[in-house]
Amino acid sequence: MTIQPVLELEELTLAAPSTEILVNSISFSLERGESLGLVGESGSGKSLTLRAILGLLPRGVEQTGGVVRSKVSSAMVFQDPRGALDPLCPVVKQLTEVVYYRQRTSLKAARRIALELLERLGLPASLKTKDRYPGQLSGGQCQRVVIALALACKPGILLCDEPTTALDVTVQRQIIDTITSLQQELGFAMVFVTHNLAIAANLCSRLVVMKQGRIIEQGETHSLLRHPAEAYTQMLMDSVLPLPELEGGGVSWK
Amino acid sequence: MNTTQIDTTLPDLGKPASGLRRVLNTPSLLIGIIMFTILILLAIFIPYLSPYNPTEQNLSAFLQPPSAAHWLGTDQLGRDLFTRLIYAARTDLTIMVLAEIIPFCTGVMLGMISGYYGKWTDRIIALVTDTFIAFPFYLIVIIVAFASGAGERGIYITFILVGWIVFARVVRGLSASFRKQEWIASAQTLGLPGHRILLRHLLPNVLPQAVVVLMTDMIGLLVAIVTLGYLGIGIAPPTPDWGTMIADGQPFITTAWWLSAVPGFAVVYTGIALSLLGDGLADIWRRKG
Amino acid sequence: MMKSKLTLSGAAGNNGSYKWLALALVRALLVILCVMTAVFFLIRIVPGDPAKMILGEYSTPEALKNMHHTLGLDLSLWDQFTRFVKLLFTQGDTGNSIIAGTSTRELIAERAPVTLLLIVIASVLAIIVALLLATVAATHKDKLLDHLIRIIPAVTLGMPVFWVGILFILFFSVRLGWFPVGGIGEGWSGTLHSLVLPAVTIAFSQIPTLVRSLRAQMLEVLESEFVVTLHAAGIPSRVILFKHVLRNSALPTLMLLGVNVSYLIGGTLVVEQVFGIKGIGSLLFTSISNRDFPVIQGIALYCALAVVIISLLIEIISGWLDPRTKGKS
Numbered sequence: 001m002t003i004q005p006v007l008e009l010e011e012l013t014l015a016a017p018s019t020e021i022l023v024n025s026i027s028f029s030l031e032r033g034e035s036l037g038l039v040g041e042s043g044s045g046k047s048l049t050l051r052a053i054l055g056l057l058p059r060g061v062e063q064t065g066g067v068v069r070s071k072v073s074s075a076m077v078f079q080d081p082r083g084a085l086d087p088l089c090p091v092v093k094q095l096t097e098v099v100y101y102r103q104r105t106s107l108k109a110a111r112r113i114a115l116e117l118l119e120r121l122g123l124p125a126s127l128k129t130k131d132r133y134p135g136q137l138s139g140g141q142c143q144r145v146v147i148a149l150a151l152a153c154k155p156g157i158l159l160c161d162e163p164t165t166a167l168d169v170t171v172q173r174q175i176i177d178t179i180t181s182l183q184q185e186l187g188f189a190m191v192f193v194t195h196n197l198a199i200a201a202n203l204c205s206r207l208v209v210m211k212q213g214r215i216i217e218q219g220e221t222h223s224l225l226r227h228p229a230e231a232y233t234q235m236l237m238d239s240v241l242p243l244p245e246l247e248g249g250g251v252s253w254k
Numbered sequence: 255m256n257t258t259q260i261d262t263t264l265p266d267l268g269k270p271a272s273g274l275r276r277v278l279n280t281p282s283l284l285i286g287i288i289m290f291t292i293l294i295l296l297a298i299f300i301p302y303l304s305p306y307n308p309t310e311q312n313l314s315a316f317l318q319p320p321s322a323a324h325w326l327g328t329d330q331l332g333r334d335l336f337t338r339l340i341y342a343a344r345t346d347l348t349i350m351v352l353a354e355i356i357p358f359c360t361g362v363m364l365g366m367i368s369g370y371y372g373k374w375t376d377r378i379i380a381l382v383t384d385t386f387i388a389f390p391f392y393l394i395v396i397i398v399a400f401a402s403g404a405g406e407r408g409i410y411i412t413f414i415l416v417g418w419i420v421f422a423r424v425v426r427g428l429s430a431s432f433r434k435q436e437w438i439a440s441a442q443t444l445g446l447p448g449h450r451i452l453l454r455h456l457l458p459n460v461l462p463q464a465v466v467v468l469m470t471d472m473i474g475l476l477v478a479i480v481t482l483g484y485l486g487i488g489i490a491p492p493t494p495d496w497g498t499m500i501a502d503g504q505p506f507i508t509t510a511w512w513l514s515a516v517p518g519f520a521v522v523y524t525g526i527a528l529s530l531l532g533d534g535l536a537d538i539w540r541r542k543g
Numbered sequence: 544m545m546k547s548k549l550t551l552s553g554a555a556g557n558n559g560s561y562k563w564l565a566l567a568l569v570r571a572l573l574v575i576l577c578v579m580t581a582v583f584f585l586i587r588i589v590p591g592d593p594a595k596m597i598l599g600e601y602s603t604p605e606a607l608k609n610m611h612h613t614l615g616l617d618l619s620l621w622d623q624f625t626r627f628v629k630l631l632f633t634q635g636d637t638g639n640s641i642i643a644g645t646s647t648r649e650l651i652a653e654r655a656p657v658t659l660l661l662i663v664i665a666s667v668l669a670i671i672v673a674l675l676l677a678t679v680a681a682t683h684k685d686k687l688l689d690h691l692i693r694i695i696p697a698v699t700l701g702m703p704v705f706w707v708g709i710l711f712i713l714f715f716s717v718r719l720g721w722f723p724v725g726g727i728g729e730g731w732s733g734t735l736h737s738l739v740l741p742a743v744t745i746a747f748s749q750i751p752t753l754v755r756s757l758r759a760q761m762l763e764v765l766e767s768e769f770v771v772t773l774h775a776a777g778i779p780s781r782v783i784l785f786k787h788v789l790r791n792s793a794l795p796t797l798m799l800l801g802v803n804v805s806y807l808i809g810g811t812l813v814v815e816q817v818f819g820i821k822g823i824g825s826l827l828f829t830s831i832s833n834r835d836f837p838v839i840q841g842i843a844l845y846c847a848l849a850v851v852i853i854s855l856l857i858e859i860i861s862g863w864l865d866p867r868t869k870g871k872s
Contacts, residue, residue, distance in 0.1 A: 508713075
């Protein structure tokens with residue numbers, strides 16, 4: 001791991017035209033291959049920050065200050081996997097299209113790469129022969145397709161916007177595992193947005209805690225969780241429901 | 255993250271605003287009110303404003319172009335066009351308002367019953383609605399107006415028969431969504447009888463949107479009245495009516511085009527005024543609700 | 544919340560997949576039955592005696608009796624109804640025209656082609672223009688072009704379609720001489736040439752509502768999350784607009800047309816009258832002035848049937864095109 005950051009945010013400020021400030025002067029940086037957890041309650045500006053990094057702010061939100069510096073390309077995995085796919089377009093076709101435009105291959109090669117990607121992400125082989133629409137896949141399967149779409153962009157940074165919130169608990173675990181193993185294999189950096197501190201703690205080496213558009217605390221995951229400086233962080237930690245003690249085991253992702 | 259909201263849906267609830275400031279802050283409503291008031295004032299005071307009689311013929315002065323004496327010229331029977339235009343507003347607007355009363359009430363009632371009770375009541379009302387909708391609006395209007403005898407009475411019968419559907423559909427959807435909400439459920443658990451919930455709780459909530467729909471529907475009704483007049487099965491001459499005026503002017507389209515064009519513009523003017531009123535009311539209720 | 548399944552859920556062919564189709568068919572059938580009943584009673588809501596309306600106030604009792612027999616009014620209501628239904632199902636007819644003596648079905652079949660042609664041209668025209676305007680408005684949301692396009696419905700809603708026709712005749716036929724003032728020209732090219740202005744008139748009356756709904760529809764699609772995904776994945780904007788957004792707006796457009804068919808037919812009947820086209824519309828007005836009840840009933844019935852069947856077809860087509868109706872478990 002080199003110490004050269006692939007992404008730097010400097011005093012980024014986002015606002016709606018009604019001069020309401022949504023994200024207020026936030027700064028953090030990300031190193032190659034590092035995973036950063038962006039935690040906070042809903043409405044704290046986490047998702048907007050991701051959209052700013054991606055360069056696709058929602059209509060009506062503007063960047064009013066600061067800079068986003070990034071040396072590599074980024075891709076995003078969304079919260080609602082079904083909503084993130086065109087319902088009228090077969091999934092293989094959607095992926096093929098992305099490969100075609102991003103990797104500048106022939107259509108035929110794009111389709112081959114797309115199918116390989118889907119297989120690697122553990123989607124059934126039946127996709128090869130039969131057109132499947134997003135509505136015909138389960139939520140977890142859709143999310144795998146969305147991850148494949150992001151990977152097809154060969155991103156240096158993967159932005160994950162609560163990728164497991166809309167999924168069943170059993171599927172959440174599988175998706176997290178998939179993302180971590182892909183990260184180890186491909187070595188991209190990651191910004192992981194979640195309100196679930198347990199997930200963030202397991203995935204990320206560093207955490208940034210946001211509240212009402214501001215960063216209130218950031219640091220190494222372990223030290224931050226062991227000695228939270230802010231009451232808010234403590235509150236977020238307390239809000240994770242632990243499993244009742246069963247044979248001495250707690251919640252653990254790995 | 256939520257993107258900006260789409261503003262094409264109508265507001266869902268709220269009470270009519272009473273404050274004058276609210277009206278002044280809604281340009282569309284203000285302009286609509288002004289446009290409509292001008293028309294109403296003209297229609298009320300036309301006997302004092304114009305020296306001419308709308309039905310008295312003056313064949314020596316027929317088909318005159320606009321002049322100082324006749325602002326919009328005269329028609330083929332020498333009657334002052336402007337005077338007739340405003341008297342026609344009297345006829346058409348009165349019928350428009352009166353013909354909407356019964357359909358509005360029955361439509362809102364049926365829609366509430368259909369949406370609130372659901373099940374078989376809803377199915378039957380939906381089937382009746384579907385049947386009526388299958389007949390092209392103008393076809394059914396023309397046939398019923400003819401069958402019930404041309405003239406004002408025919409128009410009223412026609413709209414009592416077909417006018418309620420629009421309101422029933424809108425209110426049905428609204429009521430069905432309200433039924434699932436908590437405050438209705440809590441009213442039910444308190445043991446309030448159904449008709450009481452409908453009238454005291456549901457009605458005030460569906461009324462604003464029904465009124466917004468009423469504004470647009472009145473435009474359609476006015477256009478239908480005018481169309482019937484044009485086709486010769488609406489208001490009978492010599493009573494001034496925009497539709498018959500357009501029809502009367504049609505043979506002179508090459509020489510005196512304004513005879514047909516001007517009454518049409520009067521309809522368009524009224525349409526814009528009602529549109530603005532509807533949009534404005536929707537705006538106010540959306541902001542409040 | 545989403546119910547996830549670990550296997551791919553079934554495609555079309557599953558037991559439940561065609562339930563929507565069966566429901567749509569049953570509903571259409573019920574509506575058709577109701578339409579028939581309504582048409583049967585149409586002649587009976589007339590205040591007074593239809594025979595007297597046909598023959599005039601001073602007709603002889605004998606003539607009245609004959610007319611009652613011709614109309615079948617001398618039978619009991621139930622017998623009249625069964626006779627009506629039988630004739631409808633065996634011959635697709637509502638009886639012979641009192642004036643022409645020929646069957647209503649033939650009269651309608653004779654006039655239908657030009658009306659149908661007019662409706663088809665008008666709707667194609669309306670869709671193309673409406674799609675264009677809606678796309679421009681939606682992609683320029685809250686900019687000047689959008690505001691201009693959004694004013695259109697407010698202004699045109701109050702325009703009587705026959706009046707628009709008259710103005711078009713005044714401008715394009717009388718002033719510019721581009722089109723005939725009325726009637727139908729000779730041969731195919733003549734027919735088409737004389738149908739341009741009426742078709743434009745009908746389309747003109749349809750476009751505002753179409754634009755309004757389409758714009759809302761497209762905005763919803765444009766702001767949906769998958770468009771963000773595609774943008775984020777680096778697909779060019781024009782590809783997203785033409786391949787994804789338009790396709791997603793197409794289905795609702797089709798549905799909208801189904802709802803609008805009724806207005807389209809009604810408007811066409813009136814516009815025919817303005818342009819002196821001898822189609823179903825003029826048949827209706829002749830029959831009305833002749834008090835030709837069987838023909839009026841026939842026109843009402845066939846128009847309503849057309850509306851129900853077209854709506855049903857559209858429902859089936861869109862259900863068939865939309866993968867969402869297939870895979871749902």
